[in-house]
Amino acid sequence: MFGIEDYSKPIVDFANFDIAQLGNALLFGASILLIGMVTVFSVLCILWLFLYLFKLLFHELPAKRAAKKKVAPIITSVDKTTEEAYTDDGEIVAVIAAAIAMAESEHSGMKFRVVSFRKV
Amino acid sequence: MLDAITNFLGTTGIAYMFSAESDTQWWQYLIMYVIVGALFYLAIVKKFEPLLLMPIAFGMLLANLPGAELMHLEFFFDEYYISVEGGQLTGTLSAHMTNFLGTLSSSGLSNLYTLTEDSLIFNLQDLSAEQLASFNSLFDFYLGDAAAISDGVVHIRMSHIIKEVVNNGGLVDVLYLGVKLGIYPSLIFMGVGAMTDFSPLIANPKSLLMGAGSQLGVFAAFMFALLLGFTPMEAGAIGIIGGADGPTAILVTKELAPQLLGAIAIAAYSYMALIPIIQPPFMKLMTTEDERKIKMTNLRPVSKTERIVFPIVVAGIVCLIVRDAAPLVGFLMLGNLLNVSGVTDRLSKTAQNELINVITIFLGVSVGATANAANFLKLETLFIIALGLLAFIISTCGGLLVGKIMCKVTGGKINPLIGSAGVSAVPMAARVAQDVGRQADPSNFLLMHAMGPNVAGVISSAVAAGVFLSFFR
Numbered sequence: 001m002f003g004i005e006d007y008s009k010p011i012v013d014f015a016n017f018d019i020a021q022l023g024n025a026l027l028f029g030a031s032i033l034l035i036g037m038v039t040v041f042s043v044l045c046i047l048w049l050f051l052y053l054f055k056l057l058f059h060e061l062p063a064k065r066a067a068k069k070k071v072a073p074i075i076t077s078v079d080k081t082t083e084e085a086y087t088d089d090g091e092i093v094a095v096i097a098a099a100i101a102m103a104e105s106e107h108s109g110m111k112f113r114v115v116s117f118r119k120v
Numbered sequence: 121m122l123d124a125i126t127n128f129l130g131t132t133g134i135a136y137m138f139s140a141e142s143d144t145q146w147w148q149y150l151i152m153y154v155i156v157g158a159l160f161y162l163a164i165v166k167k168f169e170p171l172l173l174m175p176i177a178f179g180m181l182l183a184n185l186p187g188a189e190l191m192h193l194e195f196f197f198d199e200y201y202i203s204v205e206g207g208q209l210t211g212t213l214s215a216h217m218t219n220f221l222g223t224l225s226s227s228g229l230s231n232l233y234t235l236t237e238d239s240l241i242f243n244l245q246d247l248s249a250e251q252l253a254s255f256n257s258l259f260d261f262y263l264g265d266a267a268a269i270s271d272g273v274v275h276i277r278m279s280h281i282i283k284e285v286v287n288n289g290g291l292v293d294v295l296y297l298g299v300k301l302g303i304y305p306s307l308i309f310m311g312v313g314a315m316t317d318f319s320p321l322i323a324n325p326k327s328l329l330m331g332a333g334s335q336l337g338v339f340a341a342f343m344f345a346l347l348l349g350f351t352p353m354e355a356g357a358i359g360i361i362g363g364a365d366g367p368t369a370i371l372v373t374k375e376l377a378p379q380l381l382g383a384i385a386i387a388a389y390s391y392m393a394l395i396p397i398i399q400p401p402f403m404k405l406m407t408t409e410d411e412r413k414i415k416m417t418n419l420r421p422v423s424k425t426e427r428i429v430f431p432i433v434v435a436g437i438v439c440l441i442v443r444d445a446a447p448l449v450g451f452l453m454l455g456n457l458l459n460v461s462g463v464t465d466r467l468s469k470t471a472q473n474e475l476i477n478v479i480t481i482f483l484g485v486s487v488g489a490t491a492n493a494a495n496f497l498k499l500e501t502l503f504i505i506a507l508g509l510l511a512f513i514i515s516t517c518g519g520l521l522v523g524k525i526m527c528k529v530t531g532g533k534i535n536p537l538i539g540s541a542g543v544s545a546v547p548m549a550a551r552v553a554q555d556v557g558r559q560a561d562p563s564n565f566l567l568m569h570a571m572g573p574n575v576a577g578v579i580s581s582a583v584a585a586g587v588f589l590s591f592f593r
Contacts, residue, residue, distance in 0.1 A: 007352040007592045014349050022347065029343025029355075036339040036587045037332075043441050043583050044328040044576065050433050051325035058426045 179488020313455025331576025
């Protein structure tokens with residue numbers, strides 16, 4: 001490839017240097033740079049495509065299904081969903097803490113302090 | 121009595137340092153001790169990557185104790201077993217090789233090999249399958265246990281190297297087998313995978329492009345190293361410093377240029393520790409004040425199913441396309457799956473605590489021990505350190521450039537600063553993006569957004585490593 005097959009020898013030999021060697025090294029280096037960057041971008045673009053599919057399959061599709069379920073007048077199932085959604089204490093704490101942090105940053109005069117958390 | 125004392129003094133390391141027996145000059149030892157002292161200072165006082173710099177520095181100290189012979193780097197090079205100097209075969213297997221060549225010559229087959237002043241090449245292209253089989257059986261008879269021929273060049277078998285290490289090696293030689301066999305980098309990647317949360321990347325897959333852009337420094341440094349007279353294999357090992365990923369740099373270097381391992385590992389880990397100093401000036405140079413103030417919208421929630429499927433899909437895709445990246449990406453994703461699956465907590469905790477800590481000690485000490493005075497005190501080392509810095513800077517700028525493009529394309533929804541986190545160095549590069557963003561606007565929270573390109577950088581640098589390995593191994 002590119003006329004350089006023995007990778008264990010330097011392309012630029014400073015003991016017997018001539019400008020053609022430098023040009024050869026530059027061409028070879030630029031070729032590997034191009035091939036390498038194209039390969040990296042290609043692999044990651046394929047991953048991007050798969051992650052986009054993830055979004056459709058695991059995020060948007062379940063959201064649509066959930067929306068459809070909400071329309072159906074089955075009160076018991078709605079209650080169950082609500083109950084499940086609010087049993088994660090860690091998530092509630094995170095939401096409250098984030099809200100306080102936002103409020104603190106936007107209105108520096110206001111001060112909040114979390115005293116306790118209670119399950120509702 | 122006096123004789124006994126004199127004999128004892130003659131066996132000390134200090135006597136060895138000044139003796140003609142030592143192939144290293146006394147002042148070279150002293151320079152190495154100064155370098156070791158500087159690394160200890162950075163690790164202990166400045167707290168720059170102490171978990172790695174400390175074992176590396178101690179490994180360097182052990183390797184430079186006169187006469188201790190804890191590490192024999194030569195055991196791991198083909199040249200130790202067979203080499204050619206002035207047209208004569210040397211090395212521990214030279215007698216076997218001489219007998220083999222003698223048999224070839226006496227059979228009228230001397231045209232099958234070319235012995236020059238500094239090389240021995242076998243010319244096997246024109247042989248028929250039958251002739252080649254005869255040649256191989258004869259080679260196996262003389263050298264088959266120890267060596268094999270690939271592309272006309274003799275390579276020593278790993279099993280023979282292990283035998284030599286076990287029979288004649290020191291403690292660090294045995295530990296270094298884990299580097300030589302590629303065990304440590306992969307196991308460290310498993311621990312990194314178990315500790316890493318890929319949710320920001322799954323929620324914002326666009327950030328993959330910034331991770332890819334950050335590999336620009338890897339390939340640019342490769343090109344500059346070629347221009348400085350390094351071989352393509354050495355240039356590949358030097359370039360990967362720009363990936364800001366220690367295990368990846370070690371894996372590539374031990375394959376392509378093991379003689380540079382000490383210098384490259386030290387450069388890679390030192391620059392990773394110096395990211396908060398290296399990156400900010402270039403981040404400010406490449407972005408405007410308004411761009412740095414951009415606030416990004418919250419990331420969508422990521423379900424458990426997505427987090428479980430992600431490592432399986434990534435391992436499959438990356439390893440199918442760039443199979444040389446499999447040892448790194450495969451184990452990175454295995455570690456992540458152990459964590460996110462929720463059913464292997466014990467394994468996950470082991471991978472991210474005890475196992476990674478043990479391996480870090482082994483890896484650090486054995487890599488540091490490759491930096492003995494004879495191998496480290498060269499002009500090449502200075503070039504490697506300079507090229508490593510250049511690679512880091514270009515990688516940072518590459519990520520920022522992709523970030524700026526994405527900022528324009530999305531109409532200002534992406535803060536280009538997060539592009540700088542595309543160099544791996546998890547999570548320090550993301551923290552730097554957060555800090556620089558908050559300097560422009562104290563209410564700006566970029567950390568989670570920067571984690572996307574940051575973990576994308578880990579995958580990208582493993583792919584870049586795979587590219588070099590597939591080209592030059």
